[in-house]
Amino acid sequence: MSTVPVPYRVIDRWDETRDTITLRLDPVGEPLAPFAPGRFAMVYAFGVGEIPVSVSSIPTDGGVAHTIRAVGAVSEALCRKRVGDAVGLRGPFGTGWQLETARGQDLVVVAGGIGLAPLRPLIRRVVADPRAYGRVNVLVGARTPADLVSRVEIRRWATAYTGVTVDHPGAYWRGEIGLVTRLLDGAQFDPGQATAFVCGPEPMIRATARDLVHRGVAADRVRVSLERNMRCATGHCGHCQLGPVLLCRDGPVIGFDRAEPLMRTREL
Amino acid sequence: MPDTGQTALLDRAGLDALVAALTADGRTVVGPTVRDGAVVLAELDGADALPWGWGTELEAGRYRLVRRDDGAAFAHTSGPQSWKSFLHPQREKLWDVDRDAAGELTVCPARNEPPSYAFLGVRPCDLRAIAIQDRVLAGGHFRDDGYAERRSGAFLIAAECTEPGATCFCVSMGSGPAAEAGFDLALTELIDTGGHRFLVRAGSAEGARILDRVPSEKGDTTTSDAARSAVDAARDRMGRAMPPMDLRALLGASPEAERWDDVAARCLTCGNCTMVCPTCFCTTTEEVTDLTGDHAERWQRWDSCFDLDFSYLHGGPVRASARSRYRQWLTHKLSTWHDQFDSTGCVGCGRCITWCPVGIDITEEVNALAEEARS
Incomplete structure (x- = not known):
């Protein structure tokens, strides 16, 4: 498993609520191992930091989606990302729903x-x-x-x-x-x-x-x-x-x- | 690691030759030396830098150097540092990230050529602490690569304890005063009618190889017996002790003990105990950017469960009270560490007692918890 964030690009983004968005992410190069429901990634905002976020969608055509509420410095930075912007991902981590x-x-x-x-x-x-x-x-x-x-x-x-x-x-x-x-x-x-x-x-x-x-x-x-x-x-x-x-x-x-x-x- | 059974006797010149042999092998030799009124761990350029003729006088919240007449090199007890300062350093860069004009990120793991360390004078309690950090940082599903690299290259020379301090309780934690395993070489210092000398045992093939390159006399049974009895005598002179009971069960059953309020009234939540503890491993991360804004670095640094930010979730810290933070530290150390890493997190070195600014004594707290559980 990669110990450093793997670059992903925002290919879609939508508002869920007034303070919550979903980022649909595709790998720029090699993807991470597949996610299972309930597992999470460390999502990295360049220059700000990393937070753990559970995967909110596992599209069949690859990539991953994360739904993020703006509650702190990193989540606010991630909520400001637009289509085409880059983020980093580490994972998958955790047990999942099984x-x-x-x-x-x-x-x-x-x-x-x-x-x-x-x-x-x-x-x-x-x-x-x-x-x-x-x-x-x-x-x-x-x-x-x-x-x-x-x-x-x-x-x-x-x-x-x-x-x-x-x-x-x-x-x-x-x-x-x-x-x-x-x-x-x-x-x-x-x-x-x-x-x-x-x-x-x-x-x-x-x-x-x-x-x-x-x-x-x-x-x-x-x-x-x-x-x-x-x-x-x-x-x-x-x-x-x-x-x-x-x-x-x-x-x-x-x-x-x-x-x-x-x-x-x-x-x- | 098996004791290879090879023993030898070194004098002060022999110890110096040992340092020279390790240095000639390209190793950075680190050991105890006197600096700023304490025995600290630092790079040694020879055995002369060891704290010859210095002892330590310890109490809860108190540490003093004292002169000794016998000229002993290893008659001091645990200082403010432990070997984790070298194996699991206070600050370590994790990765560099560059953002190009198109906004693409390039992430590179931080590449540090780890020094090949030789640690001279590792106390048995600290040997155990290194073994515990091995389990935590390199023994799980994920490995801390930086730690694993530094650790696998390290050559460990233990120094058995013949002068325990007033805050020591390794016997009750089963981690001293004898060095039983986990070393390349083990020294026992002897000062008697036979002179000032060090009995050396090889604990690994690499240890035996190095020992062969150092001029020494063969160890004899008289000296081995003298070394054994000096260490056995230390066993009976421990300054403190944990209660003789299942500490994991005691702490596991004490989350609502009244004693937590008592200790919280004294604890400053300064985190000194976690900084000096040889097994405390917690870290946090920092993001650092340069002035261009297109280069960022991710750094890891020691953190403490006594810090309010440690448990921060959006909205506030999970452990806001001093009571909950002291309980977290002590319960983790003695109980939940077993659940997480299959060992205790305490080796009985006594540093947390010595370096607590208000003199909180972990053995006194645990004895009080045991008393409360009995009543």
Whole structure:
């Protein structure tokens, strides 16, 4: 694996929300090894730095897409990139969702805000191969309607149940209002035969995963994607520790059976 | 690494010849020397630069050099540095990037010809620390290439401990005072009626090869026995000890201990303990650009889990309180290190105690946690 960033070029770019964009990237020369859903790259903005970003699309014709919210120096620099601009990528890193272990199961995919981005390649694989899985449920929550990513695509996914809810509806929202956990009542799954994939803000992950376990889904079948500061992604910088877990190496996707006690300890 | 069984006796001139032989092989010899009121690690041009006749007096938050009458070269204990300063340096360039007129990026890994080091006077605790950093930086799925290159070329000469300091607790961590493995040569300093001499054992073929090139006398059983008893005596003179229990389990079960608040009230979160710790490996990165704006460099430098920025995620640090940061450091060192790298992260060198500006003592903290767990 390359230890230095590999040049990629922005071949498409679109706004997801007011502070979130997606960059579609193609390699300038040799590509990185193929990404799997849930794995991540260190995305490098020249002269600014690197951040870890999960892959938000794995196009069949090569390349990769990353969905980035402008929250710091590097993410802001990346959000300013235009078509034709260059970025660097290192990766792929991390565990991924390991969708292959959920074949034949009912699926419960739960996203909060930009947490839908790392789940998008997983959902696309699932809806492209519906016979491999049981009932598919996609539950999406956001703060406001304006914070929903992939809003149009969500409605196109053929699922047993798709729910979208927002905390603060505004004047024109006609859908569900409230926390994403409320949508679990509408989801169709056999808890004993289900695998869940959850990504979003930590309080949302905890509430959702606890609810799923409470409904009978085995904790190790509730996979959560967690986030910590990362500098190297190769297990050497120490920043991404969550107790015993090095999230770049043992995560970012881990089972809630491991995550629950770690998430329960404040400031771990 | 097997002990080849080859032993020899060197005097002060022999030690100098050893340094000369290593230097003649193109190696950079690094060892302890007195500078700025401390025994520091620096490049040595001969054995004369060793701290002959200097000892150290240590306490929590205190380090002083003291004169010794016996002229010993290795009677000092751990100084402010460790060998990680050379194997895992404070600053290291990772890569250069150039941006051309068309905006294309060319990324080149930083190419540093690593010096071929010979470390003279590695304490058994520090030998263990090097083995631990080997696991962390070169033993996983990804390898820190810079570290691996520097490490694989390094020649290690251990110096067994016969004068432990008041902040030492290697015996309770199982990492000293004897050098058992992981060295090319191991010295034991002896000053008695037989004179001032060094018993040398070869621990590798390369060690034996170098030893053959140095004028020496053959080691005899009397000297070997004297060396053994000097090291055994050191075992009984440790200044401190960890409680004799499963520290991994204790720390793993103590995330909500009240003791964390107590230590947090004293801890300045300065990070000194992480800088002097021979196993602490954490780093951060810096992006540096030149005035043209078309050339950037990526640098890695030591970081500390006591720094607020260490755990920063958008919105703020994960570990904002001193309590959580001290808990992270100590729990990682003694417990979660096992989960991550299959070993402890503490070797009992005592540096974190000596160099803590407020004298926080890791053994006292762990004993207090053990007491709290019992009650």
